[in-house]
Amino acid sequence: MKVTVLETYFLSAPLPQPVRTSNSTISQVSEVIVKLTTDAGLVGIGEAHGPFLLQQGPAGLRTVGDIVQRITPLVIGQDPFHAEQIWQDLFGLTYTSVKGIPTLAKQHRQLVTAMSAIDIALWDLKGKAINRPVHALLGGALRERVPAYVTGFYYRDGERPDDLVREATTYLDKGYRTLKVKVAGLTPEADAERVKLIRKTVGPDVALMLDANQGWSLPTAERAARLLEPYDIFWLEDPMPWYDERGSLARLKTSTSIPIAAGETEYSPFGLRTMLTERLVDYLIIDSTWAGGLTTWRKAAVMAEMYQVPLAAHHDPQIHVHAVAASPTGFILESFADSTRDPLWFELFRERPEIVNGFMQVPDAPGLGLELREDTLEKYGVRIG
Numbered sequence: 260m261k262v263t264v265l266e267t268y269f270l271s272a273p274l275p276q277p278v279r280t281s282n283s284t285i286s287q288v289s290e291v292i293v294k295l296t297t298d299a300g301l302v303g304i305g306e307a308h309g310p311f312l313l314q315q316g317p318a319g320l321r322t323v324g325d326i327v328q329r330i331t332p333l334v335i336g337q338d339p340f341h342a343e344q345i346w347q348d349l350f351g352l353t354y355t356s357v358k359g360i361p362t363l364a365k366q367h368r369q370l371v372t373a374m375s376a377i378d379i380a381l382w383d384l385k386g387k388a389i390n391r392p393v394h395a396l397l398g399g400a401l402r403e404r405v406p407a408y409v410t411g412f413y414y415r416d417g418e419r420p421d422d423l424v425r426e427a428t429t430y431l432d433k434g435y436r437t438l439k440v441k442v443a444g445l446t447p448e449a450d451a452e453r454v455k456l457i458r459k460t461v462g463p464d465v466a467l468m469l470d471a472n473q474g475w476s477l478p479t480a481e482r483a484a485r486l487l488e489p490y491d492i493f494w495l496e497d498p499m500p501w502y503d504e505r506g507s508l509a510r511l512k513t514s515t516s517i518p519i520a521a522g523e524t525e526y527s528p529f530g531l532r533t534m535l536t537e538r539l540v541d542y543l544i545i546d547s548t549w550a551g552g553l554t555t556w557r558k559a560a561v562m563a564e565m566y567q568v569p570l571a572a573h574h575d576p577q578i579h580v581h582a583v584a585a586s587p588t589g590f591i592l593e594s595f596a597d598s599t600r601d602p603l604w605f606e607l608f609r610e611r612p613e614i615v616n617g618f619m620q621v622p623d624a625p626g627l628g629l630e631l632r633e634d635t636l637e638k639y640g641v642r643i644g
């Protein structure tokens with residue numbers, strides 16, 4: 260079986276109301292969809308998010324299109340079961356030329372994101388070829404269902420305390436018992452008041468995670484942690500900026516009792532290795548849609564097992580459910596509860612995997628078990644390759 264066609268779609272969907280994190284305003288969601296067709300008639304699909312998707316309009320399309328055009332020769336004609344070799348070739352372009360293709364070192368982050376979609380599509384193809392789900396290829400599901408948390412409580416213009424109460428109640432009514440709250444967009448004191456209200460609303464038996472999106476300096480993070488500790492915080496995610504994350508995470512861990520979660524912004528297995536070997540995190544977060552695909556997840560999962568660090572997934576639970584279920588320390592999925600935050604998640608698939616009472620059932624269909632809606636590709640997408 261050989262890959263004969265690589266199709267790429269750039270999707271972008273506006274949000275009905277922009278939302279804010281500590282350092283950005285989200286007004287639309289974007290992703291790249293890859294479809295790989297083989298000479299056996301099978302089609303594998305993959306998804307990617309990442310840095311080049313922040314470039315909207317013609318600039319973003321040119322970036323995606325250029326990268327896909329450059330790397331297509333490394334995919335066409337290849338056997339999907341040689342996914343590791345394809346991964347090595349594509350990753351090699353981040354620092355050198357490969358098989359006559361000039362290096363993409365200056366676009367290495369964008370390249371890794373693009374190869375993520377290709378790699379995921381290859382895993383989908385492998386599963387379909389042998390009529391087994393992807394989690395079976397990753398070693399087999401260790402559980403029948405995987406817990407999921409809901410990410411919410413973004414900053415919104417005109418937000419009132421009643422809005423936080425209403426949002427928290429909505430998530431509880433949907434069966435979630437683990438909620439993630441955005442912080443670091445206000446002063447630590449103001450954020451602590453928001454978290455205090457949410458804790459009062461949900462009660463003591465609901466887990467509260469906090470996500471700073473790398474919005475604090477170390478001194479501010481230490482002050483914020485002291486203010487937030489009384490509210491029984493499950494984890495504090497991405498507290499400090501990337502440029503000194505290693506040093507600042509190590510220092511923060513010694514000054515707070517709140518467990519630390521990070522890793523979603525890493526874009527290679529080597530960066531994830533650092534998080535583990537230097538014991539910077541209590542929970543390692545991985546996003547295979549921008550860190551090199553499920554092949555990267557597989558590499559990191561082995562390391563996480565050796566260090567006994569729980570693995571959490573960032574975004575795309577429909578893909579990561581396979582990876583979390585098959586990982587010995589696999590822990591939890593991220594999800595959104597309504598289409599106002601991610602219309603693509605709610606419209607992209609013919610039969611979208613459901614989250615019921617805070618859990619997603621592990622699929623047993625071949626491959627990823629996903630089928631794209633062509634009308635959604637036409638509504639939000641532009642074919643670029």
